[in-house]
Amino acid sequence: MRVLLVEDTTGLGEAVRDQISEDGHAVDWVQSLGFAETSVKTTTYNLILLDLMLPDGHGFDFLKKLRATGDATPVIILTARDQVSDRIAGLNAGADDYLVKPFDLSELSARVAAVARRYRGNPNPLVRIGDLEVDLGDHRISRNGQPVELTAREWALFEGFLQRPGILLSRSQLEDRLYEFGAEIESNTIEVYISRLRKKLGRDAIVTVRGMGYRLNSYDH
């Protein structure tokens, strides 16, 4: 697989390049958006690893421009910011996945491998929960074989439940997934999203634990 790495930090760039090529992929490493743009014009990549803060601009601009040209190459965002707003904005901008620095190199390998598997036609392993099938790498869900479309925020919420089966997430934990840390929200946005997820994933997919929060229903629904 051919991978384009866009990262201006030298140390991190080297580490990532070495890891990916050790995993058996070809890596082109550039350190600015300018070089990245010429690279994608001259070469076809199977995957782009994209840092956000770069000397000549923000990664999102590159990503949006790329998608505007109809290029659907998978993009994994590498960012130091753990800000939810960034994550959601990234997904909205057309990224396929994101890694928050500092990340484990094996974690990186795994995500890259997931893309490679898909590229070769082998689907990623699916998580099955009741009548749902979730492809974590691909951010795709199907219910009884029918694909289900989630918006970025809906996915951000839902993903939280997948960390561990049966996990109980309190209202404030869920808010932290959608908004800046500590952002107070006075309306019932969480309830509305839960309601929408239920409409899409099945009424019983998410169980209310009164006065405590919500949890994913791992049994049949």
Add this chain to the structure above:
Amino acid sequence: MRVLLVEDTTGLGEAVRDQISEDGHAVDWVQSLGFAETSVKTTTYNLILLDLMLPDGHGFDFLKKLRATGDATPVIILTARDQVSDRIAGLNAGADDYLVKPFDLSELSARVAAVARRYRGNPNPLVRIGDLEVDLGDHRISRNGQPVELTAREWALFEGFLQRPGILLSRSQLEDRLYEFGAEIESNTIEVYISRLRKKLGRDAIVTVRGMGYRLNSYDH
């Protein structure tokens, strides 16, 4: 990660065990469904590798029983048969993934790693008291494997007993757990909640100490 391997073929079992433990996971290897069932009762696993053809029954029976108790531990099925019907039956029975023998050990490692990644959050430790199993973090209780639902108030009371199993809690200490500090309560609310807890957790789960208070029964009930 703690892995339960259920496989009766000695050669294959050893190979799998060695590979998984080389990957840095703790492996418990059993060779029959009977031993598997006692293992899952006494230990919490992050992953179960399950052969289908076993001396004392078919793996599906074990899997179905496991799911019926509400256990959502990821299960990867190992089987010699490559039949599509088996595959579908396995996924329907609640398996998360599937490996057809003979499989490459590196393929096994990859699938196990995928599960590890998916559930990288450590499971909460379980507290066992008599026939109860309590997950403090997720606020989950099961009694003889059956999940028990507690309301917020009931949980608040019960939690008080768990902090010091066997300790005697006076009525006023229990009231302090339910209400603002110093709130006076003249009715028999505590008694009512004790009664409700007993109905859900077993008549003998909480012992009355006349004139003094209540205490959790840490022995069998």
Add this chain to the structure above:
DNA sequence: CCTCACCTGACAGCAGCCTGAACCGCTTAC
């Protein structure tokens, strides 16, 4: 046998939750 502490079924009231609908801002299509 009496007393008192404790137990528990029943119930009204309301906190917490659900959801349809409207609104706003942003993006896309023409």
Add this chain to the structure above:
DNA sequence: GTAAGCGGTTCAGGCTGCTGTCAGGTGAGG
């Protein structure tokens, strides 16, 4: 430039079932 579409947020009205209270019952202790 304008219209249409979509996602995100807020609000109001309705519903569910939790909570606290009471009353009558039970049983331990003397």
